[in-house]
Amino acid sequence: MTQMISKTQAPVKRAGRIDPIAFFERFGVLIFMILLLIFFQSQNSNFFSERNIFNILTEVSIYGIMAVGMTFVILTAGDRPLRGLHSGGVRHDRGVRDQR
Secondary structure, rough: OOOOOOOOOOOOOOOOOOHHHHHHHHHHHHHHHHHHHHHHHHHOOOOOHHHHHHHHHHHHHHHHHHEEEEEEEEHHOOOOOOHHHHHHHHHHHHHHHHOO
């Protein structure tokens, strides 16, 4: 008995062509942000001033802190970071109740 193994070759991409869908999947958000910055600068000439940039960073800093915290939650496979604190509180309550 003879087994015939056929190998299917993956389609070869040409080096000179850029796939527009892959390009926008990778850089779409960055392009959108740049277009937003250009739009806001065209509406108000003080948009890129030092005071305004500092104000924007101050306003969004809480979201950055929350994003870092959620990143840690995701990296730990969704484990609750306060599990030890909660279980310690339960143990404390039981200990106080048992002493009475």
